[in-house]
Amino acid sequence: MSRPPKTIEITLYNRLTVLRAERDLTRQQLADAVGINVQTIGYLERGDYHPSLELAFKLSEFFKLPIEAMFSRTPFKPLSETVYRKESP
Amino acid sequence: MMKTQPEPLNFKLARVTPLWAFKQYARRALVIALMLSPFALLLAPLISSNNQLFAVVLASLFLIGYIVILAWLIGATRARADSPDAYLDEREIAMRNEVYLKSFRIIGALVSVGFVIFTVFPDAPVPARGVFGLLFPIVLFLPTCVLAWTQPDPLEE
Numbered sequence: 001m002s003r004p005p006k007t008i009e010i011t012l013y014n015r016l017t018v019l020r021a022e023r024d025l026t027r028q029q030l031a032d033a034v035g036i037n038v039q040t041i042g043y044l045e046r047g048d049y050h051p052s053l054e055l056a057f058k059l060s061e062f063f064k065l066p067i068e069a070m071f072s073r074t075p076f077k078p079l080s081e082t083v084y085r086k087e088s089p
Numbered sequence: 090m091m092k093t094q095p096e097p098l099n100f101k102l103a104r105v106t107p108l109w110a111f112k113q114y115a116r117r118a119l120v121i122a123l124m125l126s127p128f129a130l131l132l133a134p135l136i137s138s139n140n141q142l143f144a145v146v147l148a149s150l151f152l153i154g155y156i157v158i159l160a161w162l163i164g165a166t167r168a169r170a171d172s173p174d175a176y177l178d179e180r181e182i183a184m185r186n187e188v189y190l191k192s193f194r195i196i197g198a199l200v201s202v203g204f205v206i207f208t209v210f211p212d213a214p215v216p217a218r219g220v221f222g223l224l225f226p227i228v229l230f231l232p233t234c235v236l237a238w239t240q241p242d243p244l245e246e
Contacts, residue, residue, distance in 0.1 A: 036178035042244035049180050 010050055013072050017045045018079060019063050034058040100176075106164030116237040119162050123234060126155040127223045159230060162237050170232040185232075188239070192231040199224065 020030055020041075027045075031038040034055065043049035051059065051071075060067045109115050130151045136144075163171070169181055170188055177185060203220060207213065227234075 037181060039244055040178050040180045043180060046244075052179050055179060 011073065012047065012050045013075050014044065014047065015070050015076055015079075016041070016059070019065070019070065020045075023063075030062070033062050100168060102160050102164035103167045104164075106161050110161045110165040111243060113240065113242050116162065116165050116240070119158050119165070120234045120238050123155065123158045123162060123230070124227055126151055126158065127226050130155075131223075155226065159233075162230070162233055166233055166236045166240060168233075170236045184236070184240075188232050188236045191235050191239075195231060195235070196228055199228070 016030075020027070025033075027041040028038045031041045035058070036055065040049065044051060056067050056071060059070060063070065110119065130148055136147060169177060169185055172181075172185070174182055
């Protein structure tokens with residue numbers, strides 16, 4: 001029987017950097033808005049830290065977007081591709 | 090009128106800590122210095138030979154050095170190892186808890202090694218009081234040291 005891994009690998013992609021840049025916000029401003037440390041924003045953006053459900057909801061309320069628009073278990077397509085994609089007939 | 094909470098003392102330390110101490114390599118050097126300082130304190134009587142006054146001055150200097158290094162370490166880690174939940178966000182709480190787990194494992198390993206040594210060599214000429222005297226200042230601030238050692242450099246904006 002194989003031994004269980006010591007750590008649980010979770011892959012969670014996010015669009016926080018893009019969303020923050022679109023709104024011309026600094027990490028400090030976003031951190032203050034959701035009540036966390038500015039370093040935590042950096043960790044979230046780099047994917048080094050995964051948010052709790054509560055923090056995900058706070059971010060969702062701040063950006064006025066559903067959670068699945070910000071976080072995904074599969075890589076996001078570029079926003080431009082999503083917006084301007086030509087529908088096939 | 091809303092009463093503002095006074096800033097905790099260990100948070101003030103972050104402001105008086107030199108900027109270079111926030112870098113990971115500097116924090117690691119400070120941790121090594123802090124770990125060695127109790128041993129340096131023991132050397133004071135040896136270096137000063139028979140001069141009692143010199144021994145006291147030397148020991149005082151080592152003690153002041155220990156306190157300054159400790160203050161810088163607490164400041165460089167922004168006292169996250171000792172802060173209550175109210176002052177931390179969820180990532181910092183998780184990080185603090187992990188630091189305490191690592192510290193517990195280190196202390197457990199040190200106690201186990203001590204137990205084995207004193208069991209194998211029951212007549213060892215090392216007084217248990219002296220060993221605990223050396224370990225006490227190390228173990229007391231171990232979570233801060235582990236955090237200072239493991240925490241990466243702060244991310245740039």
